[in-house]
Amino acid sequence: MVRDWMTVGWKMLIVRGVIGIVFGVLAIVWPISTAIALALLWGFWALMDGIGSLTQALRPEAKGSRLWLIVLGVIALVAAFFAIFSPAVTAVTLTWILGIWLIVRGVFEAVGAFTTNHVTPRWFLLLGAAFSILLGILFAANPGAGAVGIAVFLGVVALLWGATFLVAGLSMRRLMAAGPEAKV
Known part of the structure; x- marks a missing residue:
């Protein structure tokens, strides 16, 4: 029984590895299309989230939170509309928002470096x-290039993951072919 599971296991690792490598190469070769596809996926997720929030608001159990669920549902539907019908603008906008978030996060990290009394070296916190x-x-100054950079980075990560799964499979x-006397 274990041998059958291991046989399927290595085959699936190889399949996952090949899919990861293909996805990674495609994301690196076509980063703009990848960024647009990611924006579209986010748009469909926002659409489902908005529909879910509005559906939840109509349930009898949602007495106190009904208004908030309706507001969240409408905002999600508006965001979904823009993401689905204008994915390029959405990818750039999300990258711009990511840039602002990173700047604010960095400022808080810098302040935290001087106010913390943890053992972590201050220079390490300031470097982060x-x-x-x-x-x-970089993202906020040129969000279009940032969206492309994120897509390329995602492609590189997928490529590395795919190679890892392929080698593992x-x-x-090879261990399965060597038989039970092979050492792990």
Whole structure:
């Protein structure tokens, strides 16, 4: 029984690895299309979230929170509308918002570096704050390039994950072929 599971296991690792590598290459080769596809996916998620919030608001149990659920549902539906019908603008806008968030986060990290009494070295916390602020400025200053950069980064991560799964699957297959006397 265990041998059958292991056989399926290495095959699925190889399949996952190949899919990851293909996705990674496509995301790197076509980063604009990847950013638009991600914005579309986010738009459909926002659509489902909005419909879910409005549905939940109509339930009898939602007495005190009904107004908030309706407001959240309408906001999600408006965001979904823009994301689905204008995904390029949505990708740029989300990158711009990410940039602002990174800047604010970096400022708070810098302040935290001077107000914390943890053992973590202050220079390490300041370095992290500087990276957050720098990346935030880069995203906010040029959100189009930031969206493309995020897509390329996602592609590189998928490529590395795919390669890892592929190597793990091939290694497991080699161990399975060696028989039970092979050491892990």
